Amino acid sequence: MTHVLLEIHTSALAGMVNGPRQFARWAALAADEDHPDANLSEETFREHIAQGDEELKTLWKRHLTTWDFAESPAWSPDTAPHTDARRTAVYDRLRLGPDLRKALDCAAPVARVQSPTVITAEYIPWYTPERASARSFYWTAYERKLRAKGWPDEAVASLDEASRAVVERLCDPEQEAARQAKGLVVGYVQSGKTANFTGVTAKAIDAGYRLVIVLGGTLNLLRAQTQRRLDMELIGQENILRGADPADVDTLVGVDYVGDGDADWPHFVRHGARPSTLGAFDIERLTTRDKDYVRLAQGIRALAFDEKRDTNRPLYDPVNLHHAAARVLVVKKNKAVLTKLVKDLKQIHSILGEIPTLIIDDESDQASVNTSDPKKWQKDSTDRTAINGLLSQLLGLLPRAQYVGYTATPFANVFVDPADAEDIFPSDFLISLPRPQGYMGVQDFHDLDSPVPFEDRTYADSQEKAHVRGIYDPEDGSTDDRLQEAMDAFVLSGALKLFRTAHGVPEAPFRHHTMLVHESVKQDDHAELALRLNTMWHEAGYTSPTGHTRLAHLWQTDFAPVSAARAPVLPSPTSYDDLRPYISRARQLIGSGGRPVVVVNGDSDRYFDQLDLDFDRTPNVWKILVGGTKLSRGFTVEGLTITYYRRTTQAADTLMQMGRWFGFRPNYRDLVRLYIGREESFGRSKSVDLYEAFEAVCQEEETFRARLSVYAELVDGKPQVTPAEIPPLVSQQLPWLKPSARNKMFNAELVEERTPGRFVEPTAHPTEPAALAHNTRLWLPLLEGCSSDQEQFTYYDAANDRTYRMSALLNVVNPGSLMPVLEGLRWEHKEPFAPNLHYLRSLAARPDLLKDWLVIAPQHAGRRSLAASIDGSRPLAISRRERRAGRGPLFGYISDPKHRATATRIAGGGTPTNDSATERLVTPGRGVVLIYPVIDRDTTITRGTLDASQVAVVFSVIAPANALPTPTGLLHFRAKDSSKGATVSVGH
Known part of the structure; x- marks a missing residue:
């Protein structure tokens, strides 16, 4: 009966593409031919849910969550997403009784998540639910991939909502008038921004965007990570193989990912056949995992879009657009690479005005922003730095290009001159993504506005007490730092991960286990520190009684009580003797290859290729990483559990990007430790508390987001302010810490804050x-x-x-x-x-x-x-x-x-x-x-x-x-506007 009921419910719900309908009627229609005698009573339905029919619960949770998150649906336009009112409206349309409603609420509670905050200029709605569902080949494949990776329904629905908020503010790819939109998406440091722009890319190409340029970092290592992610989760095996037989070695010469091991291919999206044979369209990659964009005749022809069905109509005409293959490039923000791309595009200039293009700029506040001083420009001219100038050329060559920047540190982007039409100011939309579920961010390391007196705080109610340790031990009065303790914590936390794996916790989150030591930007300092760490490792005595005594003490006084308070449901040793066998294995994994410490500070791609730090391709990375700038932006340190951080900087956005300890820590949040500088000398006469500095900066970031949410409220159905009218909303708490680099702060002055x-x-x-x-x-x-x-x-x-x-x-x-x-x-x-x-x-x-x-x-x-x-x-x-x-x-x-x-x-x-x-x-x-x-x-x-x-x-x-003072707006500010040569007042 369970199989029959599931089949009927699946069929009935699949028919509700335009929203919930009377369920009993649709279920009866689904059962009419094949199962006319099926028991479709609400009582039977409720019993199956209450008794834990997991397949039926999963089916309903997925559909209820989708309806919960729907944005202004025609079937319930007056209820807000993911609220009790929306769920009630869903039940009313399904015409379900009170007992069944209660059972479904227990099985699939309404997700209490935030929606993206959107500041937008007025736009013409075009990305309707009907249009989105009519063409959703790649989004559906991506959604399926995320579920296979274990994403819960709420997370998938939240990503669906956030990516839709971006796509609907792009221009309609089918429209006759060529128009550009520019926007900025603000996420959190290491919070899954790549997942968002992958979703945006999937929906955009489904809708008709046929050229996608992803600017993926300044090093090939970072670019290759982004390329692999798009290849694996969006583009898919069939588009990569391009007809080659994965079982025929002779046809796979030169194909990406062949030779990485057969285990890789199951992780790639499979469409079942070439998408063009399934009624969709193919994706042609103009870059590969190992090769950035190269200037070849073949590349030029690939960009030419010569597969029009009707040559008398432009490419953006629906007759041509939805049958043409999409071209995807993942390129470095590198002058030489972008120059090649610009030159190739110039050679096919005749069609450039017809190509709906999406430019995704990852870490858009890095390299992309023009940092030249306007005071030094010649009259009536704009001098641009290299990458900014090439971006300007790309936008000039592609009149249908949509630019979307992604960053966790938006200060530099909102300081861009809004009057410079050729620059990347987000004039059309600014979207702040909600804090994702499972994310470990600043709130998890700082006790922001805690009402509990400091002396009364415990591991259970204090984030600082649970996760943060000073560089020096305040109790023993010693001037010796705690680097040895941090290394011990790294070994101990690794052993605890192995213990948990052996006691039923899934192994996937523990594939990589890393420690980050970040003290300086100087390479000489890195070499000296690595030598000290290596010496310390070999003298630590992790197999000796002395070493075990030290680890046992750290476990008893730190890790055991924190885990008891923070992760009581996870397996935990009853004594150090239970953990001791796993210490040896952790030590072996960290010291494998005779190299427990890896220095990450090179400038070349070849240097990074030698490090074996490709977290996607390397089975297990259990290492201590030492570095500076290269570890502070874009580079995701997988499995990061212990951080020893002492580096200072004078720019708040740079400091925020250095918070590599932010991210997702499934099944080991309680093991995360941050050893961070407190009250250390800085320069000749200053003293800094890095922990307090992070707290101050991150509070300002949260204030930035909170203020955006106020201005996002519509007044009479229209935006209060457009992105061009929003002040920087950035304040400075610390006299030594500027919001951004000085050369990124030319164009805004806050005058009044209401x-x-x-x-x-x-x-x-x-x-x-x-x-x-x-x-x-x-x-x-x-x-x-x-x-x-x-x-x-x-x-x-x-x-x-x-x-x-x-x-x-x-x-x-x-x-x-x-x-x-x-x-x-x-x-x-x-x-x-x-x-x-x-x-x-x-x-x-x-x-x-x-x-x-x-x-x-x-x-x-x-x-x-x-x-x-x-x-x-x-x-x-x-x-x-x-x-x-x-x-x-x-x-x-x-x-x-x-x-x-x-x-x-x-x-x-x-x-x-x-x-x-x-x-x-x-x-x-x-x-x-x-x-x-x-x-x-x-x-x-x-x-x-x-x-x-x-x-x-x-x-x-x-x-x-x-x-x-006025019914709209909370701010009165002056913005330097180069087109007017004066100030602009907004809010009066």
Whole structure:
């Protein structure tokens, strides 16, 4: 019966190509001829689902997930994707009963995932669901491949949604008018951007794009990785073999991947025959795994598209377009290679205007951006750097070319001059991809806004405690670094992977096991470090009692408790004796070939070919990798488990790209360790905390994404702003760390940032005593004006089931009383607060938007509370705050996380609470200022008094939640526009 039921359900659901329909009717139609006596009752259906019929559950989960993710479907245009409302609409159309709905919800819960954030110019919709489903040969093959690789339905549906968001904003390949679209897709470091642009490529060529140029890195190793990925998962075996018989050796001479072993071919997509014989079209590769684009007559002919069915019609005419083969090139961002391609295209110029072309630029902020200084250009001309100039030529030669850049660090791209029509500014769309499921990113290494006091954090609730270790051990006071401990952790984690494999965990995630040591960009330093590591390896004594004692201690004090807290369901040794047999095997794998350490710093492709670091072609890479720049962008270090990182840089986007420890760590997240520099010297007089620097930069990245999501909301069905109108949205927290390289930051200046209902916490307070005294005396009248009695507030945190309390002094002041204080403050760096001050200044003149400010001065209770009189003031609560090492004068945080919810609610944000004190103060047009007089850790309070020069009055300000000067837009900014020779104001 199970087989019959599955057959009927499969047939019925397959017929619902335009959305869910009444299931009972479609199932009856499917059963009518072959299984007229089948039991199609809802009770039978529910029983099979409840009893764990996996095939039936998988079938329904796939279809329900597809409907959950559908974007504005005609059958339910008013429900948002992956929401309960959408699922209810699906069930209603299927006409399923409540019991069956509950069973299906248990078997296939609604995926709570984010959709891509899209900032877009207006465009003409053309990529309709009907058109997408009518031509989906390569997308269907790619989707099938992803499922075979073990991708869950939610991940496939999310990729479908994200890739569609890109393709639908390209131009219609069949349209008569030649038009280009340029866009930028922002992912996370090592988060699967290649999967997205492979999906985009599949859908684009299905839709009619016939020339695809993928710019795949600056080294052949990176280019070859991208080529192999496209060959394996999209292009497929039949297109690679081009009619050759895989069983006939004589026909395979010179064919890619032959000789890599028969085991490789099953991993390649198979279409069943040449796609052109199946009613689709073939793909011709103009580059191969081992060969970049070469300038040959054959290459020119391949680009000529001489297979038109109707020579009197252009290639983009549907009669010709959907029968022509697609051409795919994966090329390096290399001047010589791109010059050859440009020259060949010029020789077939007569047809270039007819070719719908897609240009994918991987790591688009590297090499592609024009970094020449406009101040040095001759009048009325633009000087371009080599790769940028060649990209400009490609776009000029191909009037139907669509340019899509991909990066995890978009700062340089959004700084491109939007007025330069020949450049790569994403004028048509900017898409931020959601954080994928299973991804291990900054949130998994930093305790961002954790409400748990640092001293109370555990392996279970602290990412830092679980995964992050300093370069030096803070407990023993030794100046010796922990490189030996990091190496021990590498051996130990390798043994734990082998233990898990032996106890039923799939072996695939543990194929490669690597450690990354990244200290410097200098090759001499790499050689010296590799020598030290090799010596350390041979003296580690991993087969001796001393070595085992050291590993046993590390396992007992670090790995065992972390794994117990983070991965309790995975197999774990009960004692070190259970793990000991696997230590020997891990040591053998790491030391195979007599080379446990591999230096990765060469400049040539030949150098990389000698390293055996092709993670696709090498069966097992268990090595310690030492390097610098070559390991910091594009190069995916597979199986990375232990990282020892000390390298500094002065560009935030470069720093982010160095986070190779971000990525997917299936079945070994708990084993990942990051040894990172804390409070180390940098240059002559600076000290940096690399861990805090990563936290600051990645918080800015998340803020960038969050702001984009605000501007992505449509107003009256139209975009609030286009990409050309969006400011860089990039701020700088660390005085030594710029958002991007200086030569990439010529064209944008943020003037105003509107933040209704959001915390603004300036951190660059001065350190010079006179400036501190000046600021403190500006604030004292507002503090002195506070009520004599303390107000008691409570806030219930439902997520953590905890109630927080705050005692505070209050003072209601008019806008005219606060602005002189804010305007008169002195700063170590005034630029970060200037856009917010501009906004607050504009609110002060709008009594319809801003009625008053509530000053809240939190007070303390308990044994550790501090209070003091400042310059003879009434006693005030004093807090201690640290200026974080590496941040110069910057404080790490301002407001107490426990106070934020109350302050936000009073400013009109959030949802109503059950606290009468809070709700009594909620008034339309009221903003909130949280004030904390703070001192450094080593400042002494003498007889209950402090001098104003000893105190930094730090504050957070929240404008009223409804305080928007205009109904659209949250920003007022100036953008340098070379076409106008002046500034452009947007938002007023």
